[in-house]
Amino acid sequence: MRDSHGAERARPATLKDVASLAGVSIATVSKALNGREHVRAETRARVQAAAEKLSFQPNVLAKGLLAGRTGTVGLLASDLDGRFSIPVMMGAEDAFGAGSTSVFLCDARGDSIREQHHLRALLSRRIDGLIVVGDTTNPRETLGRDMPVPVVYAYAPSTDPEDISVVSDNVGAGRIAADHMLDCGRSRIAYISGDVSYHAARDRVEGATAALAARGLNLVGGEALYGAWTEGWGRGAVRTLLSRNPDLDGILCGSDQIARGALDALREAGRDVPGDIAVMGHDNWEQIAAQSRPPLSTIDMRLEEVGRLAAELLFTAIDGDYRVGTHSVATRLVTRGSTALAG
Amino acid sequence: MRDSHGAERARPATLKDVASLAGVSIATVSKALNGREHVRAETRARVQAAAEKLSFQPNVLAKGLLAGRTGTVGLLASDLDGRFSIPVMMGAEDAFGAGSTSVFLCDARGDSIREQHHLRALLSRRIDGLIVVGDTTNPRETLGRDMPVPVVYAYAPSTDPEDISVVSDNVGAGRIAADHMLDCGRSRIAYISGDVSYHAARDRVEGATAALAARGLNLVGGEALYGAWTEGWGRGAVRTLLSRNPDLDGILCGSDQIARGALDALREAGRDVPGDIAVMGHDNWEQIAAQSRPPLSTIDMRLEEVGRLAAELLFTAIDGDYRVGTHSVATRLVTRGSTALAG
DNA sequence: CTGAAAGCGCTTACAG
DNA sequence: CTGAAAGCGCTTACAG
Known part of the structure; x- marks a missing residue:
């Protein structure tokens, strides 16, 4: 049975495979699958059927090479064992949501060597932007102004007021x-x-x-x-x-x-x-x-909202609109049994 | 100051930029930087200086396009708000460690729609393999045998005994x-x-x-x-x-x-x-x-060890060696004040 | 030792 | 409406 997992694993289908199955050029496949106009309906249907049959999944890396954007943002956390960065990440994921952006999460565990390592790994994978989640609410050292992609600091604000930060109020x-x-x-x-x-x-x-x-x-x-x-x-x-x-x-x-x-x-x-x-x-x-x-x-503290706002600010920054400064998220009262009107 | 973040952001340097600064071809730059032989020491030094000067970071996506491997593995969790998958991820990160493999973490939050979404996102980014971390120790549904990359199930074993699983004993x-x-x-x-x-x-x-x-x-x-x-x-x-x-x-x-x-x-x-x-x-x-x-x-439960072993098994699977079955990690006694010799 | 060329999988003008 | 060609950034035989 081992081989059922190994040797037989199929190379993922490419545009070329779909093209030859559908009997058209790869350019036409690309247009048909991406909803471009100027493709005959019958052709589009044939291409879609072929893609379906081959379980074609476009190679996002190749796309990114062309587009200059990868549809991936990094999230650099310092306290994953803690319980603060997880909700922030969830909020960010929600904001990027149904769209085609994915979140690439790394944990530096409070170690600056590890942080540098992750930063390098993220940048070499050409993330479109970065969210940095601190491990406490204290301001953290900025990554500097010469980062090749926009950065948003969440939970812990950056020490640089010209950075974009999101904190709980x-x-x-x-x-x-x-x-x-x-x-x-x-x-x-x-x-x-x-x-x-x-x-x-x-x-x-x-x-x-x-x-x-x-x-x-x-x-x-x-x-x-x-x-x-x-x-x-x-x-x-x-x-x-x-x-x-x-x-x-x-x-x-x-x-x-x-x-x-x-x-x-x-x-x-x-x-x-x-x-x-x-x-x-x-x-x-x-x-x-x-x-x-x-x-x-x-x-x-509505940390998911902190993450959501951070993701939105990162998005607008990627589009060139830098809303620098510290953005504050309002907290919410939760009542249970330990408070009540005085007898 | 906004513009200091926006308009001036430099396009990352490419091989071509390094080549023209060093006055050699891009092929030579590639060889020099990757430690290939047949490059004169003086040339290599000149290339390295140029790369340094431009803060050149090779585009891992372009590399991956050639190599067929991306140096990225996915980790699909279901309980990030819980406290089990985080240590597993840390152990996996340690195992991939100083090497060039990064971990791409997603959380499905127990929602199978979301799980499918993340799976698609990971596969379209051409991960080399996948670790699935369950939210309980109960066996979870296998992703099936026709996955395009190797899969290791951690914490919760797969329902399919022909999958690779790692659990706590x-x-x-x-x-x-x-x-x-x-x-x-x-x-x-x-x-x-x-x-x-x-x-x-x-x-x-x-x-x-x-x-x-x-x-x-x-x-x-x-x-x-x-x-x-x-x-x-x-x-x-x-x-x-x-x-x-x-x-x-x-x-x-x-x-x-x-x-x-x-x-x-x-x-x-x-x-x-x-x-x-x-x-x-x-x-x-x-x-x-x-x-x-x-x-x-x-x-x-030594969950980091669970993650480490899962990563190792995934690595050997990527290399074609499928060690199917359920691997068990021994737990460890931790004594504090609540136990002692009876008076 | 060095470089020109082909190619990884995709998209996008540009011809037909 | 469809396809040939160039090009994204990189590596790898293959010539010189």
Whole structure:
């Protein structure tokens, strides 16, 4: 049986094969199959039948050689093991969608040698453009202005303001989360954030602080608690908060993992969520948010929309229209059981 | 500044450009750059300098047109939002590695229309071979025997035994987990499994049962408890077990999420892990295993090794050597705090 | 050692 | 309406 896979594998059909089967020239086949005019209907039908019979698939490489475009864009990610670049890629794929553009995905795993390697591989395959997805929300080094194809930076913006970047609106996310707490009738609200070195952490806090200020309120304790993006930090921070501010009635968290830890610590301290204290996360990480007790209200960054917008901006750039600057995608509130109107 | 990105973008240099700068023919440039013999050292140096100066990158598409090989393989995944296909891809990338092969990743998201679309896109780009990564460990429908390029199925084997498949050894994983429990001095061991419709669930239980039988033991309760791949199920199952078999001293779980739920329920029931009861997961999902209390001992499926082996088998298949059948990758024990010698 | 020519699979003016 | 020819960027015998 081995040979059924090997020796018999047919060389893919070419225009020439179709032409000789249909009894016409390869030029005519090309025109017929590409819907060009000036081909008799009967001829076109005959060509199509021949192509069908031979399972003819045009060689996109040969096409690209002529057209100068390959219908392929690269997506250079740094955190595939993380969960951010995947939705971005899906959004980009959707935007290129039914069209004839394909996405060529590589992961540099935070290694700049590997990044260079992939970049070279992509460019030598003559991609039409490139989307670079960062591994955090912090700005990343630009690839420079002398790239042979347009580049769009997604999730992490480029350090060069003359590049095209697409990010999630973290300030807005903080505002939306805080407003939701206020809408639930909470007023003594604390913020447990992640690693202070992340722009995103500070931006979310900034948005929340502004939303509270708009109603004349401050964060409980005066400012956010910064720590790590882990459940362990969420648990520890809650214990600190409960001893210092036993009367708090809402906790905003910088990530779903932090919120998950917070929920566990609150339950173990005998506090009721959401009756006593409401809790919000950030990320809408399904596996975490849906499995916590109670299920977690959170902010969805709409990463697929980030990818979709990046793809659109890349497309217009390929067509020569460079919309440089940082484009921001609005986030979305997702309510589950951990927030509710105060009794 | 917009124009600095647009109008000035240089057409990539071609052999012709290098040839005229170096003052030789394009044939000579090709030979010089590809290390062919019969080129004078001085000429080669001059060509290399010219290529360097123009940042010449050979057009891989044009090369592929000649060679019949493109140096690109496709990887068709179904669960990118999941966490299984990414490590498989990384392993495959490593295997193709420093060489000149690139991986073209697409995600069908469990949609067969999309799968066909991607398949067509990949084939029209003349990939040299294809790796298909399933979304579960259950066998998946073969793509058939008349594919124009070799195909290797990874994680989920193909339904056709004459295809080439690479899977994780689930029976062995169950055995390793149970043996570890036994090595920790446990003898009253229960098994909380996931969805019974998954082959992997049953295979892991089978391996564990066999390992216990080898020492004359049975699972507590006589058989495994099947449910869902969730924390919620892990919690519920533990409560059931504790009421029926209060003296159990070890719990094997079908996944890290189930184990995470089990740990939470045990702690809330006042049982000490690992002193009183040892717990094992499966998957080595870092985010879950490292954050649970205590950190979770578990089984690593070595998915990167699955990807690496799939890539190697694909390579040998491209060279005409079809090693059909299902190849199995051994799993690995990872010990953290949730297992220890019984006091 | 170097270069002219043919050809990979396709498209596109240009003749007929 | 149809086809012969040139050309996209490259490599590979084959002459010189």
